[in-house]
Amino acid sequence: MPHRPPRPRKASRILPTSEPGRDCPLCPRLVAYRESLRKAEPNWFNAPVPSFGDPDAELLIVGLAPGVKGANRTGRPFTGDYAGNLLYGTLAKFGFSTGTFRADPQDGLQLRNAMITNAVRCVPPQNKPEPSEIRHCNGFLAAKIASLPRLRAIAVLGRVAHDATVSALERKRAHFAFGHGAAHEMGAIRLFDSYHCSRYNTNTGVLTAPMFESVFAAVRAYLG
Numbered sequence: 001m002p003h004r005p006p007r008p009r010k011a012s013r014i015l016p017t018s019e020p021g022r023d024c025p026l027c028p029r030l031v032a033y034r035e036s037l038r039k040a041e042p043n044w045f046n047a048p049v050p051s052f053g054d055p056d057a058e059l060l061i062v063g064l065a066p067g068v069k070g071a072n073r074t075g076r077p078f079t080g081d082y083a084g085n086l087l088y089g090t091l092a093k094f095g096f097s098t099g100t101f102r103a104d105p106q107d108g109l110q111l112r113n114a115m116i117t118n119a120v121r122c123v124p125p126q127n128k129p130e131p132s133e134i135r136h137c138n139g140f141l142a143a144k145i146a147s148l149p150r151l152r153a154i155a156v157l158g159r160v161a162h163d164a165t166v167s168a169l170e171r172k173r174a175h176f177a178f179g180h181g182a183a184h185e186m187g188a189i190r191l192f193d194s195y196h197c198s199r200y201n202t203n204t205g206v207l208t209a210p211m212f213e214s215v216f217a218a219v220r221a222y223l224g
Helices: 028-040 082-093 130-148 161-169 200-202 211-223
Strands: 059-063 114-118 151-158 183-186 189-194
Touching: 059 130, 059 161, 082 200, 082 211, 114 130, 130 161, 151 161, 151 211, 161 189, 189 211
Parallel strands: 059 114, 059 151, 151 189
Antiparallel strands: 183 189
16 A cells, blocks of 8 residues: 555645746745846756656655755756755666756756656755745645655755645644754654755765765665
């Protein structure tokens, strides 16, 4: 029998889909920033970035938000900036992708048994979403989790993604402390914590490639 995640927290109250529309109006500050970027860079994606991967995935990876010159520019999560190099390289190493990542949505890369999404779908100024924006987007995350019928594991990249995912699973954050390498049982789903694979974290030594890979080694061991 496939494992099924808990029912999302009233995701349909926001939108009856796990993917926001191109002109999602929920967060006024993000809408204004999006419009300014559309004027400055009309050839960029400049919209809520859709999830990417296998709709039958057992693994969901949750990041923070699109980078302004990364996913906001290219339209694919973790594509176009440094964080994607480490993430997609690690996914390939542990058998979660096929093809070659070239930081281009047209590179032909496909995920195997994995999907990537973000806690906040629109690019925030200074890469810092406000608490209200995280809450507004949480319905989309809950709906995305519910849309994956075989989901067994969620890898969260950073504390914001951890807290957003715990909320989307209707758990109390106080009961599930974030810590790199930690794992949390949430019914049929196991949550795996990692520091975010940002350039800042890797440049400062907060996160090393072996540390990051150890999280996905644990995910692979769990999924088999």
